[in-house]
Amino acid sequence: MHPGQLEIPLATVRALIAEQFPRWRDLPVRRVPGQGTVNAIFRVGDDLAARFPLEAREPAAARRWLEAEAAAARELLGVTRFRTPEPVALGEPGAGYPLPWAVQTWLPGVVATDEDPGESAGFAGDLAEFVAGLRAVATGGRVFTGGGRGGDLTTHHAWVETCLRESERLLDVPRLRAAWTALRTLPRAAPDVMNHGDLIPGNVLVSGGRLAGVLDVGGFGPADPALDLVAAWHLLEDGPRRVLRERLGCGDLEWERGRAWAFVQAIGLVWYYLDTNPVMSELGRRTLDRVLARSA
Template structure:
């Protein structure tokens, strides 16, 4: 999926676990099938999950990033009615793998991509409860960092131009360009930054018996535009549950439209970037754009 992507064979993971965490040496290590684009995932026994960054980089910045993600996970843990992963340990490079890696608790459930709860109003209400819980966490004066999604929509113009250029053979680009021209002008509302999950895509939502059972990949937790977590409305939900989510959160028209814009921005990048390397993620982007254009 990425230039120079790192290989993470199971035997390397077993060697790293045995060397650095001998208390887990006897536990089985097995790869987790995932559409994730950032980490290779492995289970260690029944209770733990190891995450290995896939993109090459320098060890020290990677270690700092993983430490920051662990801090974010600790801040979020237990603050909503829904389980999120607990950081357990930070591993070091070794056995041929060049970067630090992390271990966290394993959460049971089926990812929403496979469970397909998008037609459920009850699931939409669960999502609203999670988003409300995250928003209620004190920002402690923190504001959006200025990188990635969650700030000024217009700062993404260059990336969107790249997406449009690379999607000419895949999508109705003239229509999508017109949609972005309207979306990018949406102003921020009067509400300041709130705490957000930052990446509420179906692959980060766990389902059990048709209800939200947990939320994973919490490294993006932080202050941002309140509309950012609304992307789940178009990434996952059908029309009725989508309206139920909006009603439960009491979104005003501007916040809702900015949520549409963030979902659009994310989906445009998924379609072309992963069309060959991760078809499932590319299809997620297509489905989101279908929902957005149907509304338009």
């Protein structure tokens, strides 16, 4: 999926666990199939998950990233009634793998990629409760400082233009460009609140059409209040989307900025993952269709 992507054989994972965490030496280790783009996931026994960064980087930078993710995950623990992973350990490079890696608790449930909750009003209500719970956490004076989604929409214009050029034979680019022209200048009207930052189907666990838990919580931090509204277009059909909006009390400007952030994320998925991760590419298409429909 990425230039220079690291290969992580099962044998390497077993060797690292046996050497660095001998108390888990005899636990079964198995690769978790999925469409994740940042980490390779391996289940260790029944209760643990080992996460290995896929993209090569300096080990010190990878360690800072993993430590920041763990700190964010600890801050989020118990904030809502929905389960989130708990950091357990940080592994070291070895056995041919060049970076630090992380171990966290395993959560039960099925990712929304495999069990689509899009028609469930109950799931939409749960999702609104989760987002509201995150927003209620004090920022402690922190503000958005990252280079990704969650700050100023206009800073993403160059990336969106790149994506539009790459999508000429894949999507209705004139229609998308017209939508982006309107979305990218939407003004910011509210201060930062705490957000998950990446509420896509692969990061959401479902059980019986309801929200069972949320994964990949290392991005928990301050950002545009509209950022987590991307879930409305990534995860929900019209009726449940209205439920989410009503439960969160979103005004028109905040809701439109949520559409804008969903657009920014989705426009990069279609072409970038077209051949390497078809599920993510199709997610981008579906989200863009929902964003353009503007029916809720």
